[in-house]
Amino acid sequence: MTSPPQGSTPLIETRGLSKSFGGVHALENVAVSLAPGEVLGLLGHNGAGKSTLIKMLSGAYIADAGQILMNGQEVRLTSPRTAQRLGIETIYQNLALADNLDVASNIFLGRELLRGGVLDEDSMELEARKVLDRLKVNLPDLKKPVFNLSGGQRQCIAISRAIYFKAKVLIMDEPTAALGPQETEQVNALIRSLKQEGVGIFLISHDLHDVFDLADRVTVMKNGRVVGSARTDAVTQDEVLEMIIAGKVPGHLSPSAAPLN
Amino acid sequence: MTRLNNDPQHGPPTGPPTGLSGPAAPASVLAQLNLNGRLVFMVLAIAGIWLAFHLLTQGTFMTSRNLWNLSVQTASVGVMVSGMVLIIVMRNIDLSIGSILGFTGMAMAVINTRIFPQDTWWGAVLTLLLGLALGTLVGVIQGTWVATLGVPSFIVTLGGLLMFRGGAWLLTSGQTVAPLSESFQVLGGGLNGSIGGPWSWAVGGLLMAALLWTDLRTYQQRARRGLPNRSVPVQALFTGGSLLLVLGFILVMNGYADPRSGLPRGIPVPVLIMLAVTAVMMWVVRATRFGRYVFAYGGNPEAARLAGINTQQLTIVVFGLMGLLAALAGAIQTARLNAGTNSTGTLAELSVIAAAVIGGTSLAGGTGSIPGAFLGAVLMASLINGMLLLDLPSAWQNVVQGLVLMLAVTLDVVMQKRRAK
Ligand SMILES: Nc1ncnc2c1ncn2[C@@H]1O[C@H](COP(=O)(O)OP(=O)(O)O)[C@@H](O)[C@H]1O
Ligand SMILES: [Mg+2]
Numbered sequence: 013m014t015s016p017p018q019g020s021t022p023l024i025e026t027r028g029l030s031k032s033f034g035g036v037h038a039l040e041n042v043a044v045s046l047a048p049g050e051v052l053g054l055l056g057h058n059g060a061g062k063s064t065l066i067k068m069l070s071g072a073y074i075a076d077a078g079q080i081l082m083n084g085q086e087v088r089l090t091s092p093r094t095a096q097r098l099g100i101e102t103i104y105q106n107l108a109l110a111d112n113l114d115v116a117s118n119i120f121l122g123r124e125l126l127r128g129g130v131l132d133e134d135s136m137e138l139e140a141r142k143v144l145d146r147l148k149v150n151l152p153d154l155k156k157p158v159f160n161l162s163g164g165q166r167q168c169i170a171i172s173r174a175i176y177f178k179a180k181v182l183i184m185d186e187p188t189a190a191l192g193p194q195e196t197e198q199v200n201a202l203i204r205s206l207k208q209e210g211v212g213i214f215l216i217s218h219d220l221h222d223v224f225d226l227a228d229r230v231t232v233m234k235n236g237r238v239v240g241s242a243r244t245d246a247v248t249q250d251e252v253l254e255m256i257i258a259g260k261v262p263g264h265l266s267p268s269a270a271p272l273n
Numbered sequence: 274m275t276r277l278n279n280d281p282q283h284g285p286p287t288g289p290p291t292g293l294s295g296p297a298a299p300a301s302v303l304a305q306l307n308l309n310g311r312l313v314f315m316v317l318a319i320a321g322i323w324l325a326f327h328l329l330t331q332g333t334f335m336t337s338r339n340l341w342n343l344s345v346q347t348a349s350v351g352v353m354v355s356g357m358v359l360i361i362v363m364r365n366i367d368l369s370i371g372s373i374l375g376f377t378g379m380a381m382a383v384i385n386t387r388i389f390p391q392d393t394w395w396g397a398v399l400t401l402l403l404g405l406a407l408g409t410l411v412g413v414i415q416g417t418w419v420a421t422l423g424v425p426s427f428i429v430t431l432g433g434l435l436m437f438r439g440g441a442w443l444l445t446s447g448q449t450v451a452p453l454s455e456s457f458q459v460l461g462g463g464l465n466g467s468i469g470g471p472w473s474w475a476v477g478g479l480l481m482a483a484l485l486w487t488d489l490r491t492y493q494q495r496a497r498r499g500l501p502n503r504s505v506p507v508q509a510l511f512t513g514g515s516l517l518l519v520l521g522f523i524l525v526m527n528g529y530a531d532p533r534s535g536l537p538r539g540i541p542v543p544v545l546i547m548l549a550v551t552a553v554m555m556w557v558v559r560a561t562r563f564g565r566y567v568f569a570y571g572g573n574p575e576a577a578r579l580a581g582i583n584t585q586q587l588t589i590v591v592f593g594l595m596g597l598l599a600a601l602a603g604a605i606q607t608a609r610l611n612a613g614t615n616s617t618g619t620l621a622e623l624s625v626i627a628a629a630v631i632g633g634t635s636l637a638g639g640t641g642s643i644p645g646a647f648l649g650a651v652l653m654a655s656l657i658n659g660m661l662l663l664d665l666p667s668a669w670q671n672v673v674q675g676l677v678l679m680l681a682v683t684l685d686v687v688m689q690k691r692r693a694k
Contacts, residue, residue: 092580108573110568110573110576111573112639122582130560131565134498
């Protein structure tokens with residue numbers, strides 16, 4: 013089990029991140045960090061601010077205040093494209109695929125391969141096939157619109173997109189919420205192999221069991237604030253559940269388990 | 274000219290799923306054809322309509338002369354409908370195009386008669402360019418309004434419908450402007466508005482060569498890279514079919530002789546423009562990022578935005594393109610009338626929307642095809658042409674058009690329900 017060694021620079025970290033919508037403080041003074049090859053479970057009730065946090069990390073929202081650092085350098089994630097260029101890829105809760113486009117078009121959406129200024133469909137189909145094969149995702153026809161694919165297949169397409177573009181940081185917002193048990197296991201296996209390759213992963217999930225299975229650390233949020241962080245090998249699921257519900261760190265846990273608070 | 278490839282929305286002609294080559298049962302030959310059901314259905318519907326009118330008119334409908342006329346009558350809607358497909362695919366609507374057509378047509382009539390009083394080819398070209406620029410500008414303004422202020426396009430373009438119709442009147446205080454220069458009239462397909470026999474053959478030959486070359490090259494490249502292809506006989510059927518379609522079209526256009534000289538008229542200029550616009554728009558949808566993004570936005574606006582697509586700019590460009598095409602149709606209609614009138618193009622928006630919808634464009638967004646919409650335009654124009662030949666009162670034209678529109682959409686809804694089961 014790895015956690016960021018004290019003193020080394022994390023792959024990505026936030027400091028004092030805040031965001032409000034109208035009068036609602038969706039995020040207040042949030043600090044999280046992630047090391048290469050680490051899986052961080054982000055936990056909290058609905059409305060805790062998890063999605064807002066990761067939307068800022070993926071460039072979809074801009075923070076009202078605070079910093080985002082990659083490898084110790086401050087970065088300004090002003091658009092999804094900027095974040096993608098820095099190697100931050102996001103898999104959204106609501107399965108952000110264009111249903112009417114085919115598999116290859118979805119994988120390359122926004123970053124199409126061109127030849128002479130014109131879409132290079134054949135290369136995209138070939139490359140899509142390669143990355144899907146690598147992830148052992150079995151889809152017979154890459155030229156069919158994705159709307160009649162299963163939730164698991166669609167999620168795998170979203171993940172292949174992140175893999176193809178060499179994600180350094182992968183953000184997954186409830187990637188298995190819409191999936192059946194078998195499909196969930198398929199996605200979880202993918203997460204493990206990406207971790208092996210040194211990708212840092214933010215994993216938002218309501219399934220504590222899965223989180224404990226996959227994550228090195230968990231960070232719990234409530235009402236837009238970070239309650240605390242802990243290594244999964246140092247806490248029990250019940251203790252984490254208590255953090256989620258009560259919104260405070262159980263007394264016996266050492267503050268060092270939450271290194272950045 | 275449209276081809277019955279699979280999936281007209283995007284992607285080059287591609288084959289069925291892997292592993293379908295080799296000896297095939299009849300059922301899988303059909304599957305291999307991988308035809309777009311709607312396009313086939315529309316071609317059959319048009320064939321049925323043509324046959325019915327041919328019988329009803331005692332053999333007048335399917336003569337070169339009438340088909341030539343029909344092609345000219347299709348041009349105005351045919352030019353605009355591909356733009357409307359993109360608008361509707363992006364979950365918008367443009368109700369102003371009939372008025373933009375009238376407004377820019379009137380503006381071009383004024384420019385042509387008052388600013389370039391002599392009949393010169395460059396005067397006509399400049400008139401056209403200024404008119405197109407005006408149409409684009411108007412479209413961009415409406416698009417900007419929709420994209421940046423978030424006002425629904427229905428409202429913005431409803432306002433445009435009223436404003437530009439009024440503007441067409443205000444340009445000349447309601448006076449009709451005529452006649453236009455002979456060079457400009459060429460755009461309407463009138464007396465000198467066709468390209469003649471030899472040029473028509475040249476265009477047809479070039480088109481056939483291009484079709485053959487593209488199909489061969491696509492086939493070879495996909496084969497070389499190990500991507501699935503159609504089996505050879507099926508591909509030959511497709512390519513041969515497209516070539517025959519072009520050949521037939523040229524024969525019909527050249528079959529109608531000019532009564533003065535007895536020489537074949539050939540392809541009318543407005544029809545050439547319509548075909549060029551359709552071809553370019555098919556290419557845009559299939560081969561460019563812009564086309565891909567329009568469909569991505571229509572399928573899932575949020576996904577498009579999160580993929581880093583500039584969706585505001587996309588909306589503005591699509592409305593600008595629509596304005597450009599409306600102005601092009603304005604030039605065609607004004608040239609054909611040989612007059613600028615403030616009522617030109619009234620209700621054209623409805624014919625165009627109807628043609629797009631009949632051609633398979635869904636108002637829910639994300640679905641639509643340029644060849645389908647083109648066939649929709651041909652279908653509607655055929656109905657009107659046939660009813661004119663039968664001397665039916667023009668009120669019937671509206672009744673029938675309305676009915677066909679409702680039937681087409683009903684069919685869609687029923688089919689979708691069945692597919693969902
Ligand atoms: N676009 C938005 N506009 C207004 N309020 C929002 C928006 N997005 C999130 N919020 C609010 O911010 C808070 C945090 O929401 P969210 O980040 O979605 O939580 P989670 O993903 O943890 O369930 C909630 O109170 C939610 O209502
Ligand atoms: Mg959420």
